[in-house]
Amino acid sequence: GQNIDQPTEMTATEGAIVQINCTYQTSGFNGLFWYQQHAGEAPTFLSYNVLDGLEEKGRFSSFLSRSKGYSYLLLKELQMKDSASYLCAVRPDRGSTLGRLYFGRGTQLTVWP
Amino acid sequence: GAGVSQSPSNKVTEKGKDVELRCDPISGHTALYWYRQSLGQGLEFLIYFQGNSAPDKSGLPSDRFSAERTGGSVSTLTIQRTQQEDSAVYLCASSLASPSETQYFGPGTRLLVL
Numbered sequence: 687g688q689n690i691d692q693p694t695e696m697t698a699t700e701g702a703i704v705q706i707n708c709t710y711q712t713s714g715f716n717g718l719f720w721y722q723q724h725a726g727e728a729p730t731f732l733s734y735n736v737l738d739g740l741e742e743k744g745r746f747s748s749f750l751s752r753s754k755g756y757s758y759l760l761l762k763e764l765q766m767k768d769s770a771s772y773l774c775a776v777r778p779d780r781g782s783t784l785g786r787l788y789f790g791r792g793t794q795l796t797v798w799p
Numbered sequence: 800g801a802g803v804s805q806s807p808s809n810k811v812t813e814k815g816k817d818v819e820l821r822c823d824p825i826s827g828h829t830a831l832y833w834y835r836q837s838l839g840q841g842l843e844f845l846i847y848f849q850g851n852s853a854p855d856k857s858g859l860p861s862d863r864f865s866a867e868r869t870g871g872s873v874s875t876l877t878i879q880r881t882q883q884e885d886s887a888v889y890l891c892a893s894s895l896a897s898p899s900e901t902q903y904f905g906p907g908t909r910l911l912v913l
Contacts (some may be wrong), residue, residue, distance in 0.1 A: 721904075728890065775842070785849070786844045786847060789834075789842040
């Protein structure tokens with residue numbers, strides 16, 4: 687089966703840096719996605735990694751190590767609006783399941799003033 | 800431009816009734832996906848369409864669940880004889896022609912089965 691693990695909850699203060707980890711064991715690998723989901727809203731795309739290394743996009747960065755089955759999302763200069771659930775998702779690479787994403791349960795981040 | 804839209808946004812139904820959930824993908828997106836998000840759980844894949852055909856429907860939890868897509872655009876997810884365990888948020892996503900593209904999600908339909 688497919689297994690995606692991430693912490694359930696994290697807290698941080700405004701202006702700080704937080705790192706949300708994700709580990710995965712899947713039957714194949716063709717990319718890892720991070721989504722942000724505010725309560726009651728649609729998940730919105732944050733980042734995509736398919737090769738090892740760091741992808742930076744403004745205050746958000748995402749890292750991937752395929753050999754370790756590990757990724758993290760780094761959020762800098764935290765703002766109150768960053769309080770949300772962060773979803774890690776893996777896309778397998780196998781025939782007709784190419785379209786499917788496997789999601790972790792999400793990490794609920796609370797940013798305090 | 801318009802994103803993925805879903806209707807209704809909320810649906811309350813009685814156990815045993817049938818429900819239909821609708822998804823309008825982003826214009827030009829040929830791939831469409833349905834997921835389910837239960838309280839405290841991760842998003843669970845249900846079915847994937849490429850055009851009007853469904854190469855992967857292995858995530859549908861039972862034969863009470865079915866989905867169709869017509870004209871390569873709008874999709875309908877139907878749940879027959881609803882059960883309380885069907886209560887969840889049903890999310891639709893779409894992507895460009897290749898399934899390797901990023902999936903963009905709609906706001907979901909919150910289904911409550913009493």
